[in-house]
Amino acid sequence: MAQKIKLSTIADALGVSTATVSLALRDSPLVADATRDRIKEHARAIGYIYNRRAASLRTSRSGIVGVVVHDIMNPFFAEILRSIETELDRSRQTFLLSNHYDQLEKQRSFIDTLLQLGADGVIMSPAIGTPREDIQLMEDNGLPAVLVARSVEGAQVPVFRGDDSYGIGLATNHLISLGHRRIVMIGGTDQTSTGRHRYQGYVIAMQKAGLEVQPHWRIPGPRTKQAGFEVAGQFLALQDKPTAAVCWNDLVAIGLMNGIARAGLVPGTDISVTGYDDLEEAAIATPALTTVWNGQRDVGRRAARALLDRLNGIVVQPSQELIKPELHVRQSTGKPVERG
Amino acid sequence: MAQKIKLSTIADALGVSTATVSLALRDSPLVADATRDRIKEHARAIGYIYNRRAASLRTSRSGIVGVVVHDIMNPFFAEILRSIETELDRSRQTFLLSNHYDQLEKQRSFIDTLLQLGADGVIMSPAIGTPREDIQLMEDNGLPAVLVARSVEGAQVPVFRGDDSYGIGLATNHLISLGHRRIVMIGGTDQTSTGRHRYQGYVIAMQKAGLEVQPHWRIPGPRTKQAGFEVAGQFLALQDKPTAAVCWNDLVAIGLMNGIARAGLVPGTDISVTGYDDLEEAAIATPALTTVWNGQRDVGRRAARALLDRLNGIVVQPSQELIKPELHVRQSTGKPVERG
DNA sequence: CTGAAAGCGCTTACAG
DNA sequence: CTGAAAGCGCTTACAG
Structure with a gap:
């Protein structure tokens, strides 16, 4: 990997400023169409890779959303995750997944990582015994949270779960x-x-x-x-x-x-x-x-939307959103049979 | 979240330099024990959160390892993932998980994200049709890769899979x-x-x-x-x-x-x-x-170790590591029965 | 429409 | 053992 390619590499090559390159790559209307096209084409040609760490350090938005559940291999969560993924993809948010296996320590260490990475928000099914202070810690540090499946007594955040x-x-x-x-x-x-x-x-x-x-x-x-x-x-x-x-x-x-x-x-x-x-x-x-x-799909979709709303500055009131379950009758139930 | 707490906040409060704080928090022997303890205690007390983006921008190591598979909800991958997780946890690497659902575009966009975040490496089960150029692109940009479960013809990276x-x-x-x-x-x-x-x-x-x-x-x-x-x-x-x-x-x-x-x-x-x-x-x-x-567990464990080796500068030769499968006989097989 | 310059919060030589 | 300063690669007012 010869020489690291950065904004200034492009700027120098084309005789423009890094500010122009930065704006052009993000399709800012401030840049003339011709300039923009020239810049984007050159960036593509030399294989420029956008450095999100640098951008995120500057803007303090990371494009990362954390998702923590008991166990992603559990099909119940799997379905929730899939609908969260669909929703977040649409907003071009990267989602960082983790299992806490109902261990508070694992959950805390993941939250810590999210804070350190400057994640934009988190969707979680809290581990058994999660104190509301743990939720508050995130909120206090600018990491908005939305809960799914389980609630935490006294936590001031939206919760989405089945009834x-x-x-x-x-x-x-x-x-x-x-x-x-x-x-x-x-x-x-x-x-x-x-x-x-x-x-x-x-x-x-x-x-x-x-x-x-x-x-x-x-x-x-x-x-x-x-x-x-x-x-x-x-x-x-x-x-x-x-x-x-x-x-x-x-x-x-x-x-x-x-x-x-x-x-x-x-x-x-x-x-x-x-x-x-x-x-x-x-x-x-x-x-x-x-x-x-x-209602797994609804839980995931609605939780993701609520979080995205929060990220976009829309105030979402803490509340318990109960999704109404439905009975699906099949062959595993029938009239009682007395056993000898 | 009143005022953002950073290294300099601590440095100012204790009348030392940010360099000393930085070294102290990372337990550098260059700092006197008493100074270190004083700094760590203060950091903890005021709720300092380490900014990994800033650090990573400077050091160009992110502590992130990407893992891409067809579908994490597939129990086959689930078992591989669990052993990768165990291995990476031990080295305090954060792992970023993604499904590609055998869509090349999804896989590419995830690889792109990893490159942008400056991930340290990636473990992947390549999507159907992955060209070796896609693997090469990662390697060329300083993102070492290790493959699991499937191989890619001509790719110069280690592969771990069953025979x-x-x-x-x-x-x-x-x-x-x-x-x-x-x-x-x-x-x-x-x-x-x-x-x-x-x-x-x-x-x-x-x-x-x-x-x-x-x-x-x-x-x-x-x-x-x-x-x-x-x-x-x-x-x-x-x-x-x-x-x-x-x-x-x-x-x-x-x-x-x-x-x-x-x-x-x-x-x-x-x-x-x-x-x-x-x-x-x-x-x-x-x-x-x-x-x-x-041999899912072996595949995951060995792949993770190979990647960690690569991250630590140990040269790992591209090779096909075949894990030997074993037959487990139970009740679903028996002598043939001819049907009318 | 474009450029010069400051700054995000760290770490790392370098000097003392 | 500790400090002053440069720099990682972006974005964002600000000026023109």
């Missing part, structure tokens, strides 16, 4: 209307707002139907296919032989169905199972999964 | 040894080196066993669960009723098994199916999937 209590209610009511009485909730944790909301939704639906809620009908924890699979034995061994399971998400539901099948029972027939999220995979599972569509 | 021809041979031979004669290969494309290598491996294994290879025994295309599911009908309708399918990857295999089950046949009994990659999911599929472990 979890309502959504799990849809699944629970569906099972109740099919005639199920002994319904277990599998997965999730009280440590997240989402976890608390979903469990509440289940409890409320059961109580409204006049059904008792047994403490041992909650198997907390599982959030992955693997975990759903592993918990099948424990579920099937419950004394009072529940006939249905409301699962934390589609991954847990699919894992559980695999575990049920492995135990010689037929999911959807012997045991009814519901998921949550309506991932692409839900429709092709065996049996096809009855689940709750969680 | 695809050998690996698919393991799966094919396994089916042949069970007694299968009519074996179909489903998925993949000749447009990628991986696709060509895997099909070759299948053909070679068939021929070595003295079996004829029928052109219609190849159903190219599918690479996702959804696509595997959809192609089941076409597969089951083949005139000569093949008894087994060698699939492009685990996703296709799992989708196909779901499709077979939906058609009323029992995968693993009526039809033998093999996958490729050995994703976590393979072990919990119903039936558990016989598949080829593709």
